[in-house]
Amino acid sequence: MKQPKVTVVDVARAAGVSKSTVSLVLQGSSLVNETTRARVGAVIRELGYVYNRGAANLRQSKSKIVGIVVNDLTNSFFAELAVGMDMVVQSAGYIQFMANTSENADRQGEVIASMREHGMAGLILSPARGTTAADLKPLVDSGIPVVLVARNVPGLKVSSVVSDGHAGAMSAVRHLIELGHRRIAFLGGFNDTAVFDERMRGFRDALVEAGLDASDELVISSAPSRAGGVAAVERMLAMRDRPTAALCFNDAVAFGACDGLRSARIEPGVDFGVIGFDDVIEAKTAVPALTTVSVDPQGMGRRAAQLLLKQINAGDFDAEAMVAAVRLVVRESCGAPQRVKELTA
Amino acid sequence: MKQPKVTVVDVARAAGVSKSTVSLVLQGSSLVNETTRARVGAVIRELGYVYNRGAANLRQSKSKIVGIVVNDLTNSFFAELAVGMDMVVQSAGYIQFMANTSENADRQGEVIASMREHGMAGLILSPARGTTAADLKPLVDSGIPVVLVARNVPGLKVSSVVSDGHAGAMSAVRHLIELGHRRIAFLGGFNDTAVFDERMRGFRDALVEAGLDASDELVISSAPSRAGGVAAVERMLAMRDRPTAALCFNDAVAFGACDGLRSARIEPGVDFGVIGFDDVIEAKTAVPALTTVSVDPQGMGRRAAQLLLKQINAGDFDAEAMVAAVRLVVRESCGAPQRVKELTA
DNA sequence: CTCGTAATTTAGATCGTTCCAAATTTCAAG
DNA sequence: CTTGAAATTTGGAACGATCTAAATTACGAG
Incomplete structure (x- = not known):
């Protein structure tokens, strides 16, 4: 028909x-x-x-299409990020090519190439693990605005919107220290990523600032997933001098850490302090509710999209690095104040 | 530059x-x-x-672009669905416009119109609540293949991929009956949706089959969310003749039901049987681990995408309704077998 | 009426590709 | 050498919009 x-x-x-x-x-x-x-x-x-917008685009050689490429949509942090971008992109009368890379840099390269052929006006990219500056160089050089979000790619002159991992980690660790913890671990995350590095340095700096042990063995890297959290906590529990609390690379790791603690009959939030990072939706309703560093992924997504649209509209632009503020949201997974008293008593 | x-x-x-x-x-x-x-x-x-694929598309008047419109990407069920579609769409050399509607039918209309102007070859839609057949009629009549996924729109001759809510609900209820439960409730979900209707009829039919009470008061609708689950369970607990188990509209409701039961000092999985629907990621790791009807959202997404591509390639096609098989995943929230013995003893 | 200016409308080239039909080249057989 | 079929290559018209510059129409003033 x-x-x-x-x-x-x-x-x-x-x-x-x-x-x-x-x-x-x-x-x-x-x-x-x-x-x-x-x-x-x-x-x-x-x-x-x-x-027929395609015909119009051909004549005008410009489009109202932006590309959004995300490394893992099943992770609710990135899903929220995508939803935030979607909002402002749609409201601005643009439409988006959206693709999931599953952390596969090759696939990422393919979809970006395809988007380019389709004439996207700009790209927001949450780069897959292992993305190099060289991968993105041709695109950036072509003059198409690119905004990196959530993760950065070292050595690339391009705009970015990332959260302040260093400050977030510091405030989390300071909180644990105030609660009386003296031996604190950092759990999860791949140690070859910029995000890991930043959060881990925040963790270290806070320990050093308080004159506490900040040795390497306290940093236990693993996959940044629930399963990775379980694995990391197991390795931590095998230590001679066991920590009493941990800052986790992200919320997924934190949930995994709670699972791992429970199967060792250690109750998170009571016997052991756990802090996450990201503040995903489930953090609020989990049991125990997760204390975490909130980065408002949706807001970051919106910010990134706004930045991209600004650059698309300005014919000419400079790379701009935005660092989104973070704040510690205290819930129940690191011990309520009254319990802290008991702990320190 | x-x-x-x-x-x-x-x-x-x-x-x-x-x-x-x-x-x-x-x-x-x-x-x-x-x-x-x-x-x-x-x-x-x-x-x-x-x-320049746009120019080529113009000449050949066909494109390798499909539209994917989802009602709520922050819900991990739909995010998984989207990832499943993304996989097969990408592998087939297509690229996708993807948009989130936040259950807003107006926005949905806008993005679909925009995708049409951009010349999409087909659309996969997980319709927002309140979508009517009339909303989609013009698109369908234009001859562009459309596949509805996860939810159906009554009165529209169009392909769809949905889970077998009726069979899933029946198997869940049968399981509860085998465990010795004789009075079972259905909790949560908006009673004006097709999905609700289907699951609820499965619930009824299983009760009737076993000669048990299937009266209206056992069906308590509410928002299909955690909060809705709490509300529904409260209303249930106020009944004269209290049920001893419940099938919930989806996992979110089931989690809410557990919360509600606990605050009434009733331990889910011990004093009361709870079964969910969907098998979201968290179902496995919740406490108690949720017995639920698993629908493999990613697989459904893949299936839907394959169906769409098939229809795009066949110049001519008929509406095709696929029903994805479901299976009951027994965990701990409805009582382990040994506990059942005690219960029935 | 005629003119000038403002208000509307329009023909035709153009964007970057594909496709058709025709032109050109290649080359083995006669 | 021809010759004809096969192998390659090519010019020019699409595709469906926009844009420029020019044509046409409208209309109040002289």
Whole structure:
């Protein structure tokens, strides 16, 4: 039941005007007479005309399409990020190519190439693990605005929106120290990523600041997932001098850590302090509710999208690095104040 | 640093051939001589030529773009669904417009219209609540393949991939009956949705089959969320003749139900049987681990995408309704077998 | 009426590709 | 050498919009 598609020419013929006039009506130009506009409008509706944006883009050589490439949509942090971008992109009248890379840099390269062929106006990328500056260089050099989000790629002159991992980690560790903890671990995350490095340095700096042990053995890296959290906690429990609390690389790791603690009959939030990072949706409703460093992923997504749109509209732009503020949200997983008293007593 | 873009004509000139030949090379035609192909290929790489798929689409009036519209990406069920679709769409060399509607039917209408203008070849839609057949009628009539996923829209002749809510609910209820429960409730979900209706009928049919009470008061609808679960369980506990177990509309409701039971000092999985629906990631690790009807969202997404691609490739197609099999995953929230003995003793 | 200016409308080129039909080259057989 | 079929290559017209510059129409003033 394929309808023969109707074009501006068909509309023009039916309305008794030229295609130029129809085009003018389409873009809401004030040059066209009110009665003509009405007539053309009526014909458009009657014929069920569908605007062919591709043809328009070809002529104008610009599009209202942005690319959004995310490394892991099943992780609710990145899903939230995507939703935030989606909001502002849609509201600005743009539409997005969105793709998930599953942390696969090759696949990432393919989808970015494809998006380029389709004429995207700009790209927001949460880079897959292992993305190099060289991977992105050609795209960036072509003059298409690119905004990196959540993760950075060292050695690339490009805009980015990331959270302040260092400050977040410091405030989390300071909180644990105030609660009386003296031996604190850092759990999870791949140690070859910039994000890991930043959070881990925040962790270290806070320990050093308080004159506490900050030796390497306290940093236990693993996959940044729930399973990785379980694994990391197991290794931690095997230590001679066991920590009494831990800062986790992200919330997923923190949940995994809680699972791991429970199966060792250690109750998180009571016998052991756990702090996460990201503040995903589930953090609030988990049991125990997770104390975590909130980075407002949706807000970051919005920020990134706004930055990208700004750069698209400004013909000319400079790379701009935004660091999103974070704040510690204290819930129950690191011990309530009254319990702390017992702990320190 | 905007590069002047190179086109087939530029490549042709540089390689000393005609643009037709370049085009042939681009589409890997066997008509072109091997040495010419190599020369053109070299020039393409050297000049950094980027294929303009928009122009090609215009000429051929077909595209390799599909639309994916999801009602709530922050819900991990739908995120998994999206990832499943993404996989097969990408592998087939297609690229996707993806948009989130946040259950807003108006926004959904806008993005679908926009995707249409951009010339998508087909659409996979997980419709927002309140989507009517009339909303989708024009699109479907235009001959563009549409596949509905996860939710159906009554009165629309269009393909769909949904889970077998009826069978899933029946098997869940049968399981509860085997465990010795004789009075079972159905909790949560909006009673004006097709999904609710289907699951609820499965619930009823299983009760009737066993000769048990299936009266209306046992069906307590509410928002399909954690909060809705709490509310529903409260209403249930106020009944004269209290049920001893419940099938919940989805896992979120089930988690809420557990919360509600606990605050009434009833331990889910011990004093009361709870079964969920969907098998979201958290179901496995919750305490108690949730017995639930697993629907493999990622698999459903893949299935839907395959169906869509099939319809795109077949010029002509019929609406096809797929029902994804489900299976009951028994964990701990409905009482382990040994506990059942005590219960029935 | 005629003119000039403002208000509308329009023809035709153009964007970067594909496709058709025709032109050109290649080459083995006669 | 021809010659004809096979192998390659190519010019020019699409595709459906926009844009420029020019044509046409409208209309109040002289």
